Amino acid sequence: MDAYTDDEQLSGFHVMIGDNLAVPFETTVLGLQVTVTGIDFLVGSGIVAICHHGKHKQAIGILDLPLPDPPPAGAEWIHAFRRWAG
Numbered sequence: 001m002d003a004y005t006d007d008e009q010l011s012g013f014h015v016m017i018g019d020n021l022a023v024p025f026e027t028t029v030l031g032l033q034v035t036v037t038g039i040d041f042l043v044g045s046g047i048v049a050i051c052h053h054g055k056h057k058q059a060i061g062i063l064d065l066p067l068p069d070p071p072p073a074g075a076e077w078i079h080a081f082r083r084w085a086g
Helices: 006-020 076-085
Strands: 025-029 032-042 046-053 056-061
Touching: 006 032, 006 046, 006 076, 032 056
Parallel strands: none
Antiparallel strands: 025 032, 032 046, 046 056
């Protein structure tokens, strides 16, 4: 895919992370065990992980999401995005 602008590149990362990250998976956010059920793009927030804890749901920026050890399959796309965004 051709991605010439920052917006096109961001969109490309969103697609690749969404297509390749193995969800659901569990991780810890602020001391709480959460289940990451998907990836989304929110205007103003960018690429986010959709996290669930009980009946609560929260979108967390994908670069702020602590990954479990070992990370889920496809996490290399988050690392690539981090490098691009840095």
